[in-house]
Amino acid sequence: MHEFSLAKEIISQVGRIIPVNDLPQIQTIKIHVGEFSNVMPDSLLFAFNSLIEGTILNNVRLELEIVALKVKCNICQQVHPIQTNSFVCPNCNSRELQLFSGSELFIESILMKDN
Template identity: 25%
Template sequence: MHELGVIIQVVKTIEDFAEKNEITKIDTLVLQIGELSSIIPKYVEACYPAAVDGTLLQDTKLKIELLPGNCRCYNCHKVFNLIQCNKQCPDCGSHDWELLSGREFLIKEIVAC
């Protein structure tokens, strides 16, 4: 479970940002996690309390937005969800596609009090 190390780095990044911008209290942290990324949202939620313990983010709420793993078919240009369609274009049946989204891991929003 590498999620703990990732979240610890996120905490450091946010603390640096808060210090530079004179933010003393954060209410909510919003993360975006792609469904094709190597980060598992339920593990992030599980390790979040330990990662933020004793930090500026200790009392924050965590919100996770799951980003779909979308791709575009090279043959017919249909945009579809890679997982839902089992890696095959639902229109033409092609397995030849380009990944558009789903591998992201982003700090989307920091809501200060």
């Protein structure tokens, strides 16, 4: 359900960044979505596509790049991908871990068609 709020935020941010006259030139909005961000990619795409239908952004494509959940171990300093249900360092079994990636939720770039 909150994917609709996020899709609205994406649209309003793009509206703040790109001048109105240039909005029809937008081809793709590229988003980074972390595996550990509680966002369902298909729902976000569905929400975005529903909201832009019939608007000036009608043909804009939302491209999602999924960012894997990785942790950095405070003991051995290594970075490893892990499963979401067990925060244990695969190298040294330490539980002193910090999130390295996976909580991302940002607009990475906007691809514009040439005039």
